[in-house]
Amino acid sequence: RPSLYMSTDLPTAIQASVSAPPSVSRTGRLEVLWKTGWLAAIAITVGAAALRLVHLGSVPVDPFYDGAVRSMTLSWHNFFFGAAEPSATVSIDKPPVDLWLQVASVKLFGFNSAALKLPQALAGTVSVPLIFEAVRRLCGTRAGLASALAMAVLPIEVITARSDTMDAVMMALLALALLLVVLAAQRGRTGLLLCAAAALGVAFNVKLDESLIAIPGLLLIGYLGLPGSRRRRLAQISLAGVVYVAVALSWLTATLLVPGHHRPYAIGSTNGSAWNAAFIYNGTDRITGKATPGEPFALSTLGGYPQKTQAERDQIPIPGPSPARLLARVGPLSGERLGLEVLVALLLGLPALAFTWLTRKPDDDAQRMRLAGLAGLSLWLAIGVVLFSGITRLHPRYTEGFTPAVAAMFGVGVAWATTSRQRIRLAVLVLCMAVVVFYAAHLLFGLTAVWWITLVAAVAATGFALGAKTRIPATAATLAALLAIPTWAALNGVRENVSDANRLGVLAPSELDRLSSYLRAQQGSARYEVAYDSATKMGALVVKDARPVLPLTSMEGHVLTSVARLKALIASGEVRYAYLSSLCGRHSPSTNSDCSEPARWVRAHATDVSRAAGLPRNGLLWRLPGVMP
Numbered sequence: 001r002p003s004l005y006m007s008t009d010l011p012t013a014i015q016a017s018v019s020a021p022p023s024v025s026r027t028g029r030l031e032v033l034w035k036t037g038w039l040a041a042i043a044i045t046v047g048a049a050a051l052r053l054v055h056l057g058s059v060p061v062d063p064f065y066d067g068a069v070r071s072m073t074l075s076w077h078n079f080f081f082g083a084a085e086p087s088a089t090v091s092i093d094k095p096p097v098d099l100w101l102q103v104a105s106v107k108l109f110g111f112n113s114a115a116l117k118l119p120q121a122l123a124g125t126v127s128v129p130l131i132f133e134a135v136r137r138l139c140g141t142r143a144g145l146a147s148a149l150a151m152a153v154l155p156i157e158v159i160t161a162r163s164d165t166m167d168a169v170m171m172a173l174l175a176l177a178l179l180l181v182v183l184a185a186q187r188g189r190t191g192l193l194l195c196a197a198a199a200l201g202v203a204f205n206v207k208l209d210e211s212l213i214a215i216p217g218l219l220l221i222g223y224l225g226l227p228g229s230r231r232r233r234l235a236q237i238s239l240a241g242v243v244y245v246a247v248a249l250s251w252l253t254a255t256l257l258v259p260g261h262h263r264p265y266a267i268g269s270t271n272g273s274a275w276n277a278a279f280i281y282n283g284t285d286r287i288t289g290k291a292t293p294g295e296p297f298a299l300s301t302l303g304g305y306p307q308k309t310q311a312e313r314d315q316i317p318i319p320g321p322s323p324a325r326l327l328a329r330v331g332p333l334s335g336e337r338l339g340l341e342v343l344v345a346l347l348l349g350l351p352a353l354a355f356t357w358l359t360r361k362p363d364d365d366a367q368r369m370r371l372a373g374l375a376g377l378s379l380w381l382a383i384g385v386v387l388f389s390g391i392t393r394l395h396p397r398y399t400e401g402f403t404p405a406v407a408a409m410f411g412v413g414v415a416w417a418t419t420s421r422q423r424i425r426l427a428v429l430v431l432c433m434a435v436v437v438f439y440a441a442h443l444l445f446g447l448t449a450v451w452w453i454t455l456v457a458a459v460a461a462t463g464f465a466l467g468a469k470t471r472i473p474a475t476a477a478t479l480a481a482l483l484a485i486p487t488w489a490a491l492n493g494v495r496e497n498v499s500d501a502n503r504l505g506v507l508a509p510s511e512l513d514r515l516s517s518y519l520r521a522q523q524g525s526a527r528y529e530v531a532y533d534s535a536t537k538m539g540a541l542v543v544k545d546a547r548p549v550l551p552l553t554s555m556e557g558h559v560l561t562s563v564a565r566l567k568a569l570i571a572s573g574e575v576r577y578a579y580l581s582s583l584c585g586r587h588s589p590s591t592n593s594d595c596s597e598p599a600r601w602v603r604a605h606a607t608d609v610s611r612a613a614g615l616p617r618n619g620l621l622w623r624l625p626g627v628m629p
Contacts, residue, residue: 037141041132041148048128048152051494052121052161057114062164062501063539066116068092069102070543073111079103081255081264087528087548090535090560093268093277095205095251098166111543117164123172124161128152130175131407134182138373139412142419142475147411149479154407155337155489156500160397162493163500166206171400173203174214178404181218181376185225185369190236193222197240201247208282213387213401217380224372227365252278267535268555281555286393318394325389327439332500333396335443336489338406343439344482345381345406347432348413353378355416355424374412380405397500414482418465418474429465433458433481440485450488457481505537505581511615516544518613518621519577528569531578531602531624534593535560541579550575552598556591563601576627577609578602579620 064084071086072079078088082096092099101119109115131151136144151157161168180196183189196218203211219237226233255263255274265272268281316331327339335343353374361367384402388394417429440454441447461477468474492498507515519529528550532538535551542549550569552561561569569575580602584595593599606622609629613621623629 037132037136037145040145041129044132044145044148044152045125045128049121049125051152051158051490052124054494055497056117056121056162057112059113059117059162059164059497060499060501060503060506061113061116062499062503063506063543064502064504064536065092065099065102065164065166065539067505067539067542068096069099069106069116070111070546072096072099072103073106074546077262083264084267084535085538085542085549085551086546087550088264089548090267090551090554091264091274093266093281093555094166094208095274095278097202097205097251098169098207101169117162120163120165120168121161123169124157127157127168127172127175127404130172130179131404131411134175134179135373135408135411137179137182137186138370139415142471143412143415145411146414146475146479147408149483150341150410150486151403151407153483153487153490154341154403155486155493156333156396156399157403158490159337159493159498160400160500162498163397165397165501167210167397167400167500170203170207170211171403173199173206174211174401175404177203177214177218178221178408181221182225182369182373185222185227185372188227190239193226193236193240194243196222197244198247201244201250204244204248205251207401208278209286210398210401213383214380214404216383217376217378217405219376220379221372221376224375225369265554265560270558286391318396321390321392323389326385329443329445333394333399334489335439336485337396337493338399338403340436340439340443340482340485341406341410342381342385344432344436345409345413346385347435348417348428349374349381349409350378350413351424351428352409352413352416374409377405377408377412381409395500395502410482414475414478418461418478419471421465426465429478430462433462433478436482443485450484454481454484457484505534505539507540508616512540512544514614515579515621516541518609520545522576524576525573526576527574529577530621531561531566531569531575531598533578533580533582533596533599537581537593538579552578553593553596557593557596559596559598561598563598566598566601570624570626576624578606578622578624580622581620583619 068082068084068091071083071088074086077083078086079100080096081088082092082094082099084090084092098119102116105115105118106112109118128148128151132144132148134144135147157168157171160171177196177199180192180199184192184196200211200215200218203214222237222240223233226236252275263272263274266274266277269276270280318331318333319325319328326333326342327335329335353371356367356371356374360371380402384399384405388399388402417425417432437451437455437458440451444451457477457480461474461481464474464477523529527548529541529545529547531550531552532541533552535554538549538551550561552559552566554560566575580594580599582592582594584592584599584603588595602622602624603619605625607625608618608621609623610618610620615621
């Protein structure tokens with residue numbers, strides 16, 4: 001079956017191998033997997049899974065979202081809205097699609113740290129074979145494997161996939177959309193394009209505007225790659241746009257079908273609407289750099305910060321907007337974790353695009369598809385670089401919006417530079433290796449063991465590229481040189497249980513236990529366990545007790561429970577205590593939840609029982625006026 005083994009369509013090849021005689025079917029199937037690179041891709045995926053799953057339960061969690069997951073397990077109403085506490089007074093600031101996966105996980109495996117992060121870890125793992133297959137179809141097996149390996153060890157992706165946030169799930173949906181667009185273009189199937197649009201719509205429901213970074217590049221791949229006339233391609237893309245909008249706005253629209261008094265107040269919004277939270281708080285406010293609790297403005301200084309251990313370096317703020325921001329030496333978004341792979345993607349991937357353009361043949365469909373893919377991926381990469389270099393508010397996890405493009409262009413560039421002895425490719429490879437070696441010394445604060453590995457592999461890669469009869473040694477040595485530091489950084493992140501979660505509302509275990517025990521003993525017939533100063537800080541208590549909590553404020557100190565309503569709830573016996581997590585000093589910002597009107601009223605009229613509850617300082621727990629001890 002010579003034609004079978006040369007097939008580039010894996011599902012067709014496997015189907016043919018399954019129909020072979022029993023005596024040769026297993027051998028034929030393995031040879032198909034070997035020829036298409038899937039055996040190696042499976043091995044890479046297993047390694048990616050190990051990085052994302054080992055000691056997953058030891059990674060710190062995010063009480064804000066975990067409290068919502070806990071509440072969502074209690075009723076279908078809470079499940080649909082993403083209620084942040086059991087009585088559904090408020091909901092999280094985003095559509096709860098990702099949290100639905102976490103609810104399913106904790107229902108299956110129990111409410112624990114590992115189960116809460118399992119969907120993200122699996123999503124990060126699944127992205128590896130998705131990237132492999134998409135790039136393999138565009139640029140061949142070698143490029144696909146290099147891309148899969150780059151994604152598997154990309155430190156920022158490993159850390160995000162091990163964190164209790166939704167970015168890894170969104171990224172996996174973007175990778176799925178990429179593969180579906182490539183398949184749609186290769187096969188000329190409108191249905192596959194609509195499936196890609198639906199995947200992008202679901203990605204929007206997971207992380208809103210962060211998912212939009214991929215759309216221009218994917219649109220370009222579809223427009224340039226789809227067969228047929230320009231009018232037909234525009235019609236297909238327009239129909240896909242309709243599907244995207246319908247899916248993207250499906251949950252937000254569905255919330256309007258529920259009467260207003262049954263809808264929780266969306267945290268982050270100014271009017272309680274989930275639409276406002278989605279497009280203002282998570283939209284324009286992100287672009288303009290408006291600060292919120294737990295998300296400080298990025299700073300550009302490194303002075304005065306410790307730099308000895310990785311944990312200390314992670315406390316250094318992300319540099320402010322600048323062209324070199326993603327190449328920072330230290331911090332949670334250092335060059336070790338993302339910038340080095342971005343640099344290689346630019347140094348090797350963009351020349352691969354230019355070379356493909358200059359050597360294109362108008363009648364070669366495979367080359368046309370390759371050019372469409374490289375153009376779209378380059379646009380996706382460029383948008384990510386520009387956006388994340390210039391945006392004011394930046395968390396490392398936000399970069400998941402373009403990590404598939406980084407890994408894909410990395411792999412394409414490595415394969416292009418190491419598959420021929422053409423002078424232009426050798427020159428680009430040597431230049432890239434020189435830049436990486438010097439940059440590595442800068443990142444690692446000197447000539448460390450990892451730097452020496454990078455240098456030796458870089459020299460070997462150059463030597464193999466110049467003299468080896470086969471190109472496989474050159475590709476292998478190049479990957480070793482370029483991925484030594486990312487692999488080392490990923491392993492460090494796993495070993496040190498690094499998380500990219502906000503950790504809003506974290507309480508020391510002993511303090512949380514004492515607070516919970518005291519409130520349980522004093523609960524009586526009250527509906528609410530306690531009135532909490534901020535909806536963003538009550539998650540740890542909700543996780544522990546799964547009882548209704550009354551939030552006094554939302555983001556930026558926006559009042560949710562007025563003094564008049566608080567008095568009415570006290571009079572009716574529905575709430576007996578209040579918890580104020582911080583102080584309100586003379587120089588406190590106006591957005592401090594404990595400087596809000598209801599918090600000030602509590603301090604003026606309630607009785608401080610913090611010491612009686614065994615808490616570490618005064619001013620935390622207050623018995624509300626009129627409540628008997």
